[in-house]
Amino acid sequence: MGHGNQFVDQPNMDPKLVSKGFKFGVALAVIGLGAAFAGLATESKEQFFYSWLVAGMTFTTISLGCLFIVLIHHITGAMWSTAVRRLAENIAAALPYMALLMLPVLFIGMHDLYHWTHGDAVAKDAILQSKSGYLNTVFFSVRTVLYFALWIVIARFYRKYSVKQDATGDVAYTFKMRWWAPLSILAYALSVSYAGFDWIMSLDPHWFSTMFGVIIFAGGMVSGFATLGLYGLWLTKNGTLKNTINEWHFHDCAKLMWGFVIFWTYTSFSQYFLIWYGNIAEETAWYYVRMHHGWERIGILVILGHFALPFWVLLSRHMKRSRYAFALVAAWMIFMHYVDLYYMAMPNLHHGFHPSWMDLACFVGIGGVFLAAVMRVSGKDAIVAHRDPQLHASLNYDNF
Amino acid sequence: MAKSKIWGAVAQFENPAELVHGVEAIRGAGYTNIEAYSPFPIHGMEKVLGLSGSKVPWITLFGGLCGFSLGTWLQWWTGAVDYPVVIGGKPLFAIESSVPIMFELTVLLSAFGTLAGMMILNGLPRPHHPLDGYAPFRRVTDDKFFISIESDDPKFDALAAQAALEQAGGTNVALVEA
Numbered sequence: 072m073g074h075g076n077q078f079v080d081q082p083n084m085d086p087k088l089v090s091k092g093f094k095f096g097v098a099l100a101v102i103g104l105g106a107a108f109a110g111l112a113t114e115s116k117e118q119f120f121y122s123w124l125v126a127g128m129t130f131t132t133i134s135l136g137c138l139f140i141v142l143i144h145h146i147t148g149a150m151w152s153t154a155v156r157r158l159a160e161n162i163a164a165a166l167p168y169m170a171l172l173m174l175p176v177l178f179i180g181m182h183d184l185y186h187w188t189h190g191d192a193v194a195k196d197a198i199l200q201s202k203s204g205y206l207n208t209v210f211f212s213v214r215t216v217l218y219f220a221l222w223i224v225i226a227r228f229y230r231k232y233s234v235k236q237d238a239t240g241d242v243a244y245t246f247k248m249r250w251w252a253p254l255s256i257l258a259y260a261l262s263v264s265y266a267g268f269d270w271i272m273s274l275d276p277h278w279f280s281t282m283f284g285v286i287i288f289a290g291g292m293v294s295g296f297a298t299l300g301l302y303g304l305w306l307t308k309n310g311t312l313k314n315t316i317n318e319w320h321f322h323d324c325a326k327l328m329w330g331f332v333i334f335w336t337y338t339s340f341s342q343y344f345l346i347w348y349g350n351i352a353e354e355t356a357w358y359y360v361r362m363h364h365g366w367e368r369i370g371i372l373v374i375l376g377h378f379a380l381p382f383w384v385l386l387s388r389h390m391k392r393s394r395y396a397f398a399l400v401a402a403w404m405i406f407m408h409y410v411d412l413y414y415m416a417m418p419n420l421h422h423g424f425h426p427s428w429m430d431l432a433c434f435v436g437i438g439g440v441f442l443a444a445v446m447r448v449s450g451k452d453a454i455v456a457h458r459d460p461q462l463h464a465s466l467n468y469d470n471f
Numbered sequence: 472m473a474k475s476k477i478w479g480a481v482a483q484f485e486n487p488a489e490l491v492h493g494v495e496a497i498r499g500a501g502y503t504n505i506e507a508y509s510p511f512p513i514h515g516m517e518k519v520l521g522l523s524g525s526k527v528p529w530i531t532l533f534g535g536l537c538g539f540s541l542g543t544w545l546q547w548w549t550g551a552v553d554y555p556v557v558i559g560g561k562p563l564f565a566i567e568s569s570v571p572i573m574f575e576l577t578v579l580l581s582a583f584g585t586l587a588g589m590m591i592l593n594g595l596p597r598p599h600h601p602l603d604g605y606a607p608f609r610r611v612t613d614d615k616f617f618i619s620i621e622s623d624d625p626k627f628d629a630l631a632a633q634a635a636l637e638q639a640g641g642t643n644v645a646l647v648e649a
Binding site: 340343344347348350386387388469 | 514515524528532559560561567568570571
């Protein structure tokens, strides 16, 4: 039943809780980034840039996943997600910090990361020459800045008007955000896909796959829903929004995360499948490297950990509705998203599987910055869109 | 002609709130084999009626596993046993090239299992229902609500059941023949 549920929670996070989360994030950032920079003394520059790129990409795509959740909410006029939409907006608001971390490394590290920036290599290589109209340092830099600028503008736009509605409850803001959603999604889809091509796929500039950007997007969606769910679970566990986010909202986060696990598998397998069937050396080379010298084990870990395990564990409705099971699988999916990106990028640096503690340092450090950024923005405004006209429907959400 | 068997007792209610209260009152009186009828879904009704979770997901899972096995077997038997032809230098049977068939048949038989399971568990198709002979029931697809207590309820007694329905706020109380 429950046609009468009203919004009774505090719309703002307890400042103590914000400060606790923020300090934890800052501590992780200091330890992680400190270790990463100190590590430059012993580890190679290339290792530093690669580790940084993979970790940065992990958290950037999580923010992007949540940005997409916001856009989907508006384009479909969704009601159920109103109770958790501000959380997704807050996660997407970490994008400027991700840009601060990623841009310097992409620019300073460009020469160490991307083979196609080496003029002498390009001069000897007909394929790289023919690609140089797209893969050149100037155009790459412009695109990189454009991607981040675009995402930050979209993320800020949607958070800004959502927060403005907190003050007035004016439905015009809902219509304004809805009006811009289709165009934003179009721009989002192209930019995310090309960012995947540019930042990760072009590490091996001879190889190409049109599906590549979609796989990056799909991984970000899985982790986006995972992060959104964990954020909500953490808040309700600490008494924030405990009458606002109900078991149906968590159930839907789990369902959608699970759905995107299958979507990720579908796209990842499609890419592999076509290359396997075509069996052309220029395409199979990418997988050949990733099926030898220890990388095959990481590949199997990705298949089992990013597909088989979450598929079977969360298949049943009871498990999706169990907060423990969902939280565990969600945390695991974020880790697997990292491993997936690692598996795409790292074989270009190491011929054989070669873990480095720099990987851990960058993951912890950038994850810490991400957490601190989300916490900081969570404390700034209400933690729920408490005057959204659709919140009432979301509070009464029940979907047998 | 033998006297026909009593199927159950039924009563009419005027709105969803009355229906929910009626079900609560009748369950409170100890009846278990009851059913509520409404022109539209009522949120929370399944809890008031004390319905347990659906068994359809298990049938879906069974259908999916059958489809997966059938797809795998089909690919292997047709490609590597019954009519082995090497195409494009590929193995006669390979997981890679079989995945689309395994996947599609999993989805197909899951869907069949879901549909068939739902139909069988609901006793559908059902061209005739005992309540069809109860005139007020025609408005169940329009603006009236009904509760029935079936005669195989362990507590069922024709008079007591009718009295319970009346006490729960029902009108047009009647006994219905099977």
